[in-house]
Amino acid sequence: MLEGKAWKFGDDxxxxxxxxxxxxxxxxxxxxxxxxVLEDADPEFASRMSPGDFVVGGNNFxxxxxxxxxxxxxxxxxxxxxxxxxxxxxxxxxxxxxxxPVLICDTDQIEAGDALEVDLETGKIKDLTNGKELExxxxxxxxxxxxxxxxLVSHIKKHGDxxxx
Amino acid sequence: xxxxxxxxxxxxxxGHDVSAGEIAxxxxxxxxxxxxxxxxAIRQLEKLGVEKLANPDRVVFFLDHSAPSxxxxxxxxxxxxxxxxxxxxxxxxxVGKGICHVVINEDYxxxxxxxxxxxxxxxxxxxxxxxxxxxxxxxxxxxxxxxKSWFRVPESFKVYVTGKFxxxxxxxxxxxxxxxxxxxxxxxxxxxxFCGPTIDKMDMSARFTLSNMAVxxxxxxxxxASDETTKRYLESxxxxxxxxxxxxxxxxxxxxxIEIDVSTLAPTVSYPHTVDNTHTIDEAAGIxxxxxxLGTCTNSRTEDWEVVAKIVKGKTxxxxxxxxxxxxxxxxxxxxxxxxxxxTLVEFGAVMVPPGCGPCVGxxxxxxxxxxVSLTTMNRNFHGRMGNPNxxxxxxxxxxxxxxxxxxxxxxxxxxVKELKTIGKPQIVDTMALKAVAQSAQKTIERVASDTxxxxxxxxxxxSDTVEKVARKATEQYGPKVRKAAEDFEKTxxxxxxxxxxxIKDMLSSKPPKNTTKKTNTKNIAKKKTEKKKxxKKKxxxKKxxKKxxKKKxxKKxxKKxxxxxxxxxxxx
Numbered sequence: 001m002l003e004g005k006a007w008k009f010g011d012d013x014x015x016x017x018x019x020x021x022x023x024x025x026x027x028x029x030x031x032x033x034x035x036x037v038l039e040d041a042d043p044e045f046a047s048r049m050s051p052g053d054f055v056v057g058g059n060n061f062x063x064x065x066x067x068x069x070x071x072x073x074x075x076x077x078x079x080x081x082x083x084x085x086x087x088x089x090x091x092x093x094x095x096x097x098x099x100x101p102v103l104i105c106d107t108d109q110i111e112a113g114d115a116l117e118v119d120l121e122t123g124k125i126k127d128l129t130n131g132k133e134l135e136x137x138x139x140x141x142x143x144x145x146x147x148x149x150x151x152l153v154s155h156i157k158k159h160g161d162x163x164x165x
Numbered sequence: 166x167x168x169x170x171x172x173x174x175x176x177x178x179x180g181h182d183v184s185a186g187e188i189a190x191x192x193x194x195x196x197x198x199x200x201x202x203x204x205x206a207i208r209q210l211e212k213l214g215v216e217k218l219a220n221p222d223r224v225v226f227f228l229d230h231s232a233p234s235x236x237x238x239x240x241x242x243x244x245x246x247x248x249x250x251x252x253x254x255x256x257x258x259x260v261g262k263g264i265c266h267v268v269i270n271e272d273y274x275x276x277x278x279x280x281x282x283x284x285x286x287x288x289x290x291x292x293x294x295x296x297x298x299x300x301x302x303x304x305x306x307x308x309x310x311x312x313k314s315w316f317r318v319p320e321s322f323k324v325y326v327t328g329k330f331x332x333x334x335x336x337x338x339x340x341x342x343x344x345x346x347x348x349x350x351x352x353x354x355x356x357x358x359f360c361g362p363t364i365d366k367m368d369m370s371a372r373f374t375l376s377n378m379a380v381x382x383x384x385x386x387x388x389x390a391s392d393e394t395t396k397r398y399l400e401s402x403x404x405x406x407x408x409x410x411x412x413x414x415x416x417x418x419x420x421x422x423i424e425i426d427v428s429t430l431a432p433t434v435s436y437p438h439t440v441d442n443t444h445t446i447d448e449a450a451g452i453x454x455x456x457x458x459l460g461t462c463t464n465s466r467t468e469d470w471e472v473v474a475k476i477v478k479g480k481t482x483x484x485x486x487x488x489x490x491x492x493x494x495x496x497x498x499x500x501x502x503x504x505x506x507x508x509t510l511v512e513f514g515a516v517m518v519p520p521g522c523g524p525c526v527g528x529x530x531x532x533x534x535x536x537x538v539s540l541t542t543m544n545r546n547f548h549g550r551m552g553n554p555n556x557x558x559x560x561x562x563x564x565x566x567x568x569x570x571x572x573x574x575x576x577x578x579x580x581x582v583k584e585l586k587t588i589g590k591p592q593i594v595d596t597m598a599l600k601a602v603a604q605s606a607q608k609t610i611e612r613v614a615s616d617t618x619x620x621x622x623x624x625x626x627x628x629s630d631t632v633e634k635v636a637r638k639a640t641e642q643y644g645p646k647v648r649k650a651a652e653d654f655e656k657t658x659x660x661x662x663x664x665x666x667x668x669i670k671d672m673l674s675s676k677p678p679k680n681t682t683k684k685t686n687t688k689n690i691a692k693k694k695t696e697k698k699k700x701x702k703k704k705x706x707x708k709k710x711x712k713k714x715x716k717k718k719x720x721k722k723x724x725k726k727x728x729x730x731x732x733x734x735x736x737x738x
Contacts, residue, residue: 012349012439016547020554021527024231025238028204028245040549060350063383064547066285068205068301089354089385090285094301142188142315152303153209162190162315 001119002080002101004052006127008112009041011058015091017041018062018070027069034073051078054116056107058084062091071095071102081118083107083125083136096143097152103136110134167414169321170388171356174296174411178279185320185418195273195295196224196309197282198302199265200231200239201526203246206283206306219312221254225273227265228258232521235529255309263494263520266290266462270373271496275407276391281308286462286544288379292372293398294391294411299380319356319385320420321413326363328428333579335472336371337464337542337562338433340378343425345433345443353383355420358413363427364389369398370468377463378544381440432578434540435560438548446565452575454559455537456487457566459515461525464542465493467500469563474506476567476581482514483573489531490515491523513570527552540569610654 017040019033026033038045038055055074061084062070071094074082081101085108095102103118105125110116114129118136125134139147142164149155155163168176169185176182178191198206203226218224226246234240243260250257258268265282266289274280276294280287283305290297300314308314324343330336344351357379364372372389379387390412399408432446459465459473470492482488490510492498498520501507511517516531523530525543532552533539539551539558546558561569564578571581 014547016549020549022552024201024526024528025236027201028238028242040554063349064285064545066283066299066301067202068303086350088383090299090301093304097301097303152307153212156307157213164188164315
């Protein structure tokens with residue numbers, strides 16, 4: 001069970017918002033880059049969020065560049081999951097590869113600052129602040145296998161090859 | 166059931182037939198990394214203990230995002246990549262060689278193959294009929310190590326393009342318009358297939374521009390059939406042996422078909438901060454710009470430089486305007502030097518940056534100041550993209566940035582196409598299409614003039630003369646001036662409408678006029694008029710109602726009512 005506070009963001013949060021290009025030189029220093037996570041969407045997010053909190057977006061979360069650094073630093077910052085109405089393709093795939101849960105649900109039901117409880121097993125999201133219960137769309141089976149193995153590198157390490165059947 | 170391009174290529178690489186929605190583990194032929202994504206990929210391979218790549222000759226690392234390096238941290242990343250290439254035999258594209266998506270298509274991409282790249286604009290390779298898609302560092306690292314990856318076979322959208330571009334309108338306008346229409350997530354997870362007579366006639370440079378921006382609609386790939394144009398391009402790069410013909414089956418299944426006739430397309434500009442925030446040039450014209458930028462994997466090829474050079478040649482850059490120009494590759498750089506475009510741009514006032522990504526990555530090569538506004542040929546205008554979150558980015562075609570550099574504000578390039586014509590660029594001047602427009606405009610104008618004269622009698626004489634004058638002008642001077650003629654026509658009609666209302670009011674306040682119009686004639690005219698374009702229609706509705714009012718000659722009261730109705734319907738007097 002994941003528990004934390006909701007940090008609300010709008011539609012079209014790009015990887016430039018998450019990992020700004022001007023910090024390109026920090027890509028080989030991920031803990032340092034993580035200090036700037038989501039800086040161009042909310043400059044105070046990195047300093048004020050607590051480990052376990054949730055990033056809650058709107059439509060098309062993570063659009064733009066293929067930089068895997070984006071989900072990696074969200075994960076490194078201690079965010080327990082990203083909730084959004086929809087995700088951009090590469091960000092979604094990268095998140096699974098780095099072990100960051102990305103959940104598709106109706107985020108209009110969640111307000112900034114709400115306390116959330118997320119059960120990855122049952123697919124249920126509980127908003128403890130407003131009492132609403134939401135469900136998230138189950139991940140494709142292929143991605144569940146990779147996520148359960150702890151990401152793509154661990155999956156390959158474990159099986160010596162792709163083992164997605 | 167036939168197959169789409171995506172299904173064909175993924176089937177041939179999975180070893181069995183696959184269709185949209187299925188998961189396929191497929192062989193990958195070519196892997197791309199750049200200096201921003203390469204180091205993380207190498208570290209993932211180190212974690213896995215991988216020392217040998219499946220096919221190092223077909224794994225290419227490009228040093229292009231920070232080229233030459235702007236910081237010591239990035240210099241160290243470059244060194245890290247160079248050492249890895251040396252150790253594993255992977256190919257290295259050095260600093261200054263060019264942008265990964267330009268160089269890989271010049272030298273490596275092959276129709277019918279699969280390319281995965283740790284850069285979202287890897288989809289550019291789809292223009293050569295190669296299934297090319299962007300992934301993260303880890304996915305591409307595994308692809309390089311094991312020679313395969315997993316794919317969800319995408320559903321496909323068929324984008325069927327017809328018509329000829331107006332002079333001054335380009336494929337960049339088409340792709341911006343498409344993204345503006347379907348949205349920045351309109352094709353998420355899908356494969357776009359660009360086809361139709363307009364695509365068949367497009368050169369490779371234009372096709373690259375389209376495929377490059379597929380990801381800006383969320384698409385996984387932007388594919389184009391491999392045809393004679395593809396073959397000629399590969400020949401020009403000394404790789405004719407790599408060509409195979411490839412197209413989708415006629416009975417392939419598409420989730421969505423989007424047909425676009427480009428003949429009515431206007432230059433299009435994306436406003437900050439999303440690519441789908443598109444506006445036509447008429448709306449954008451006049452916005453003050455501090456810096457224009459010609460470059461990036463979208464529009465940095467010789468053909469793009471040609472358009473810009475021909476527009477700015479002999480002109481002076483607007484006061485206070487900065488112009489950053491970056492050739493996409495060293496090959497492009499040599500070309501534009503040989504053709505004189507490089508010198509033209511330097512003389513115009515552009516600052517030259519060596520081949521690479523430049524300010525599109527936001528670390529060097531022209532980062533805007535707080536509050537500044539840039540207009541660029543880039544593919545993204547996201548918040549902070551050029552390195553400053555307090556700056557704004559507009560996107561447009563090379564022609565739009567050229568016109569803007571001259572005027573200092575966003576400007577319509579169509580007014581400069583006459584000069585393009587005299588220099589001789591047949592594919593961007595189409596007098597036949599304009600002649601047809603002029604002739605059709607003349608017919609409309611003449612008919613409206615005659616109708617007006619019939620209905621209003623002597624009152625319309627003056628207006629009718631003006632309209633006929635405009636008609637003559639349109640026919641004699643077809644070409645870009647047709648637009649001007651049409652505008653005059655619009656003005657005349659507006660004046661006519663207001664004159665009509667005034668005339669009727671005057672008539673009503675004095676005495677009821679005689680009806681001299683035959684009923685059948687009126688009906689016929691009304692029917693014809695409804696076929697006119699919207700703007701014309703509005704005014705015609707007014708005239709039609711006016712005629713009705715005139716006909717009810719005996720009853721002053723009824724006529725009054727009718728005028729009221731007209732006003733209500735058109736919303737104006």
